């Protein structure tokens with residue numbers, strides 16, 4: 001495992017000025033009551049020290065109330081939006097809006113509470129995502145760069161195209177988001193060198209961890225999360241897509257997930273979409289059950305927050 005990155009200077013608050021398209025960022029906020037309802041499922045708030053020294057290994061003593069027994073694993077919040085028929089998009093590669101404005105605001109709030117935000121290469125290529133937050137505590141001023149999560153692109157099969165993620169790089173350049181880190185498996189290939197150089201030029205970086213064989217066997221999450229911890233990441237919000245979610249929900253990985261926060265939208269996408277359903281490890285047994293569950297209505301949607309009771 002090896003990791004490195006370069007960091008743009010941290011500024012307390014920064015509004016996009018040069019790039020006019022960035023001025024159109026919608027400002028999101030949620031009520032104090034909803035913040036309190038979500039609080040039990042969130043990682044401890046980041047300290048200033050952690051925000052500024054994300055690459056330090058000496059930070060471990062600074063963490064209070066850390067929720068995992070093993071100190072080398074970050075708090076993992078698995079979060080996504082699904083339809084009533086358990087689908088997250090109409091077809092692979094198609095961005096499908098499920099969340100209403102209220103749950104979108106909730107997601108933007110969650111993003112301010114995590115050091116990093118992870119998506120799979122399939123989602124990165126499909127969505128041209130922003131992966132920043134335009135959450136505002138006062139309903140007016142969007143949080144500053146210090147509260148912006150680090151985007152992580154999980155790409156064990158090396159299928160990510162940076163060109164399809166120009167929004168993220170633009171936001172980083174404007175100082176209203178961070179440049180992404182590319183997560184690939186350990187095996188080196190010469191082709192990577194040029195790409196890594198380019199990603200670093202934009203302020204991004206790379207994490208190499210674990211091995212990768214057949215796609216249906218998934219990735220080595222523990223090694224990947226461990227490598228994240230080594231870079232200073234103490235909390236990560238994992239947003240999808242289906243390959244990533246179903247892999248994390250399989251029996252051998254469930255103990256790595258700290259909280260699950262799912263938005264359920266009152267719509268049926270109809271068969272043929274991208275489904276969340278982890279592989280079943282034991283016939284005729286539920287694969288996973290949540291405990292400590294709270295259901296919170298947000299506009300027309302409902303948000304379910306809970307913890308996984310690991311199967312293994």
Ligand SMILES: NC(=O)c1ccc[n+]([C@@H]2O[C@H](COP(=O)([O-])OP(=O)(O)OC[C@H]3O[C@@H](n4cnc5c(N)ncnc54)[C@H](O)[C@@H]3O)[C@@H](O)[C@H]2O)c1
Pocket residue numbers: 079080081082087088089090091092093094095096098119120121122123124126127154155156157158159215216217218219239240241242243244245247248274
């Ligand atoms: N509604 C939501 O909350 C939500 C969230 C995220 C994505 N989506 C949607 O999901 C769709 C993408 O889902 P997907 O499953 O095609 O893509 P994905 O984002 O899960 O990425 C899958 C690809 O990344 C690699 N990969 C990543 N993690 C892997 C793992 N653990 N094991 C094996 N391979 C892994 C593989 O190369 C694979 O092709 C898009 O349409 C996107 O809009 C919806």
Ligand SMILES: Nc1nc(=O)c(N)c(NC[C@H](O)[C@H](O)[C@H](O)COP(=O)(O)O)[nH]1
Pocket residue numbers: 080081095096097098099103104107119123124127128129130131132239240263
């Ligand atoms: N909460 C939520 N509601 C939705 O209706 C929907 N389609 C997603 N989708 C998540 C999404 O597909 C990836 O996390 C993006 O790629 C993030 O993109 P943005 O940063 O928001 O631009 N998420």
